[in-house]
Amino acid sequence: MTAVASPALAVPTHDFSDMQAQLNVAAKAAPRIFSRVSPPHFSQTIHRARTLNQLRSKNNGLEKYIYLNGLKERDQGLFYSLLYENMPEMVPILYTPTVGDACQNYSHIWRRPEGLYVSIGDKGRIREVLSTWPNLRDARIAVVTDGSRILGLGDLGANGLPISIGKLDLYIAGAGIRPLSTVPICLDLGTNTQKYLDDPLYIGVRRPRPSTEEMDEFMEEFMEAMTEVFPNLLVQFEDFSTDNAFRYLAKFRAQYKCFNDDVQGTGAVVLSGFLNAARLSAQASGRPLSEQRILFFGAGSAGTGVAKQLLSFFKFLGMSEADATKQIWTVDSKGLITADRKGLQEHKKFFARTDYEGPPLTNLVDIINYVKPTALLGLSTMRNAFSKEVIDAMMAHNERPIVFPLSNPVSLSEIDYDDAFEWTNGKVIFASGSPYRAITRDSKTFEPGQGNNMYVFPGIGLGALLSKASRVTDTMIEQASVALASSLTKEETAAGLVYPRLDRIRDISARISLAVIRAAQNANVDNSPALRHVTDNTLLAYIKEQMWQPHATETSNM
Numbered sequence: 086m087t088a089v090a091s092p093a094l095a096v097p098t099h100d101f102s103d104m105q106a107q108l109n110v111a112a113k114a115a116p117r118i119f120s121r122v123s124p125p126h127f128s129q130t131i132h133r134a135r136t137l138n139q140l141r142s143k144n145n146g147l148e149k150y151i152y153l154n155g156l157k158e159r160d161q162g163l164f165y166s167l168l169y170e171n172m173p174e175m176v177p178i179l180y181t182p183t184v185g186d187a188c189q190n191y192s193h194i195w196r197r198p199e200g201l202y203v204s205i206g207d208k209g210r211i212r213e214v215l216s217t218w219p220n221l222r223d224a225r226i227a228v229v230t231d232g233s234r235i236l237g238l239g240d241l242g243a244n245g246l247p248i249s250i251g252k253l254d255l256y257i258a259g260a261g262i263r264p265l266s267t268v269p270i271c272l273d274l275g276t277n278t279q280k281y282l283d284d285p286l287y288i289g290v291r292r293p294r295p296s297t298e299e300m301d302e303f304m305e306e307f308m309e310a311m312t313e314v315f316p317n318l319l320v321q322f323e324d325f326s327t328d329n330a331f332r333y334l335a336k337f338r339a340q341y342k343c344f345n346d347d348v349q350g351t352g353a354v355v356l357s358g359f360l361n362a363a364r365l366s367a368q369a370s371g372r373p374l375s376e377q378r379i380l381f382f383g384a385g386s387a388g389t390g391v392a393k394q395l396l397s398f399f400k401f402l403g404m405s406e407a408d409a410t411k412q413i414w415t416v417d418s419k420g421l422i423t424a425d426r427k428g429l430q431e432h433k434k435f436f437a438r439t440d441y442e443g444p445p446l447t448n449l450v451d452i453i454n455y456v457k458p459t460a461l462l463g464l465s466t467m468r469n470a471f472s473k474e475v476i477d478a479m480m481a482h483n484e485r486p487i488v489f490p491l492s493n494p495v496s497l498s499e500i501d502y503d504d505a506f507e508w509t510n511g512k513v514i515f516a517s518g519s520p521y522r523a524i525t526r527d528s529k530t531f532e533p534g535q536g537n538n539m540y541v542f543p544g545i546g547l548g549a550l551l552s553k554a555s556r557v558t559d560t561m562i563e564q565a566s567v568a569l570a571s572s573l574t575k576e577e578t579a580a581g582l583v584y585p586r587l588d589r590i591r592d593i594s595a596r597i598s599l600a601v602i603r604a605a606q607n608a609n610v611d612n613s614p615a616l617r618h619v620t621d622n623t624l625l626a627y628i629k630e631q632m633w634q635p636h637a638t639e640t641s642n643m
């Protein structure tokens with residue numbers, strides 16, 4: 086392929102277990118053929134161990150990513166069953182942080198078509214291009230990126246496809262969506278990153294990004310064509326640059342079944358972790374939720390999405406909008422955002438402070454000393470921005486500060502868990518966008534949380550699909566968040582976790598999905614009337630039954 090010239094392509098259709106079955110039939114008829122192609126004492130159990138062994142023998146994350154990618158092509162059933170059973174080990178390879186390396190190097194490690202590229206040159210015939218997708222009738226969920234802001238790594242152009250693939254792997258493993266139902270899409274619209282334009286191996290179209298007007302025309306045609314070609318599809322927008330993330334969400338959400346993961350998914354997941362963190366901090370301080378003071382370091386699509394989600398929840402608790410807004414401060418690259426700042430971008434205006442009158446506050450320690458936040462949330466892409474001085478300032482005002490460095494991948498995290506732990510003597514209530522290892526002190530284990538939208542989007546998607554929702558409403562997102570917050574087991578609560586453990590993801594996705602279905606029903610956007618008349622327990626069991634099992638016979642309707 087060139088991904089560009091041949092726009093659409095192709096999910097792996099080879100399933101080694103099917104091949105094995107065929108070979109077994111062949112072996113009965115002609116044993117000598119079988120003995121040549123497969124070891125006579127082949128054992129699936131030993132092969133699983135062998136595969137994990139091969140994976141673990143690779144020296145670095147990117148090698149592991151390439152290995153797993155090859156495994157998915159060779160034996161999809163084995164790939165997903167290993168992923169499902171080894172989430173804490175494999176998710177950091179297929180998703181953040183290693184998927185960031187895979188994206189940055191994608192043109193160099195590319196081996197085969199594995200998603201759908203729609204190019205700017207396809208404008209005027211996007212419907213035709215989408216129709217080349219091999220599994221049209223099965224398609225249920227698409228993750229669509231334009232590669233313009235992949236994690237915190239910037240404009241990676243057509244190299245962004247692995248982020249769509251990684252998110253969909255989480256849908257499959259985490260919510261039991263069938264692989265055939267997923268459509269990873271990268272819109273190949275050019276890139277403004279010169280390094281890629283100069284790279285002879287670059288996989289995308291070699292041109293700068295289009296003007297806003299041209300991009301808007303493209304997106305309108307794209308969304309219309311998507312609905313015609315894939316009538317049952319839910320679209321998850323992923324990693325669009327800030328302005329476009331907000332603009333296309335606002336433009337399309339009332340018309341199409343879609344949501345923006347970075348704005349809404351992140352809002353939901355961080356609200357959930359924050360609620361559990363606020364409960365833990367209240368045990369030390371007695372401070373009620375309504376007195377939390379939240380400082381956002383980074384006010385882009387994710388920071389603003391989270392701030393709006395918190396605001397909406399405070400209002401749900403009965404606070405007035407004015408009172409709730411007063412609990413939130415935002416900071417961008419120019420410092421504390423105040424309403425008197427000239428040329429403030431539209432999305433920053435809502436939380437701009439009107440109650441600060443001094444000279445611009447640009448230093449984070451000064452800002453903390455002024456705001457006295459109980460929670461510091463990083464969505465800035467600024468590696469190590471939460472220095473020892475910053476953490477000392479947080480400790481000066483809090484017995485147990487909430488510190489969430491949420492930027493991805495790890496190389497852009499505002500603070501590492503080790504540092505946060507040491508500098509607070511283990512008092513920090515911590516969650517990060519990318520995973521960190523637990524710390525053991527005096528035989529006690531301290532587990533960092535992972536505040537990543539991966540906890541919610543699989544359940545949001547599953548709930549939207551099962552309820553046949555025509556739209557994704559704010560209440561569906563909010564209820565997903567509340568369901569996640571209340572999904573901690575007694576043991577997880579006792580261990581001081583703010584998010585559940587990842588190996589329970591299917592149970593969590595089922596609970597989130599239940600909450601999303603009920604919210605869709607309450608908003609009258611559902612089209613699955615039978616689900617309205619069953620109890621929550623029955624519905625939960627039904628949701629779990631619908632989940633695709635790796636290696637299982639394909640009976641799911643997803």
Ligand SMILES: NC(=O)C1=CN([C@@H]2O[C@H](COP(=O)(O)OP(=O)(O)OC[C@H]3O[C@@H](n4cnc5c(N)ncnc54)[C@H](O)[C@@H]3O)[C@@H](O)[C@H]2O)C=CC1
Pocket residue numbers: 234235236237238326327346347351354382383384385386387388416417418419420463464465466467491492493494497517518519536537538539
């Ligand atoms: N944990 C999670 O689930 C998610 C994490 N993210 C991460 O959040 C980060 C930001 O993503 P977006 O909001 O979409 O990006 P963005 O580009 O829209 O926003 C970045 C923000 O950081 C601010 N910033 C940049 N340099 C700064 C500095 N020196 N001091 C203070 N603020 C500074 C910018 O002014 C801007 O407001 C990325 O690393 C992304 O991977 C995004 C979505 C989900």
Ligand SMILES: CC(=O)C(=O)O
Pocket residue numbers: 181235236237324346347492493518537538539
């Ligand atoms: C997690 C995610 O969606 C991001 O970092 O963009």
Ligand SMILES: [Mg+2]
Pocket residue numbers: 236323324346347
């Ligand atoms: Mg994202």
